[in-house]
Amino acid sequence: MMPRSSSASPSDEPHVAGVDEAGRGPLAGPLVVAAVILNPAREIPGLGDSKALSAKRRDALFDLIQERALAFCVQVIDVERIDAINIFQATMAGMRESLCGLPIPAALARIDGNRLPPDLPCPAEAWVGGDARDAAIGAASILAKVTRDRLLLALDARFPQYGFARHKGYGTAEHLAALREHGPCPAHRRSFAPVRLCAERDLFG
Structure with a gap:
């Protein structure tokens, strides 16, 4: 941008x-x-x-x-x-x-x-x-x-399932639960450990 x-x-x-x-x-x-x-x-x-x-x-x-x-x-x-x-x-x-x-x-x-x-x-x-x-x-x-x-x-x-309007992307319990349920979206920082772990879980089952 x-x-x-x-x-x-x-x-x-x-x-x-x-x-x-x-x-x-x-x-x-x-x-x-x-x-x-x-x-x-x-x-x-x-x-x-x-x-x-x-x-x-x-x-x-x-x-x-x-x-x-x-x-x-x-x-x-x-x-x-x-x-x-x-x-x-x-x-x-x-x-x-x-x-x-x-x-x-x-x-x-x-x-x-x-x-x-x-x-x-x-x-x-x-x-x-x-x-x-x-x-x-x-x-x-x-x-x-x-x-x-x-x-x-x-x-x-764009991604209402994560609740970004409420927590603004911070690692709240709500956000972490959404990550576990849905996996990361393009707006997530994959270099950050909680996101990386969810992505690896989805990749390797």
Whole structure:
């Protein structure tokens, strides 16, 4: 899937980008990574860790971020790429590509977590718990999560037997039971152990 990006008129202040991802742990669906440069002249109240917000609040902030941010880029890493290079490398690549895809270059990137990808286009800092500490990282968290949740709703319409709309691909008891009953579908990450074991069971009976 092509990345989405946008920009507004840049200010004279140094451009600090926040970067975060959604979907490292699930057994199915893509990984989504976002980078956001906020506009200090257009405040967005209530930014923070997307997981701590209601779905309704995330949706409202999703629209405000896209309207008011100086620039943003959302990268979707599909299941095939995750399986080919592993989830860690996919996450590092998505973070790098989201920064490179910003239509306004960042002077500094603040990346949620404790690891920095190589070959970034600007200096960077790793911020553990950054989505709750930095507004730009919080904005990236919201863009990534809402984008991914909407993609999982679309997958639920294609593969309703797995319950993707409810668990968003995470390894819940409901999801694992559906995997055992139906086997993996094209949206599942076959490099992840629970999915791989179900696929091997179906292959070898």
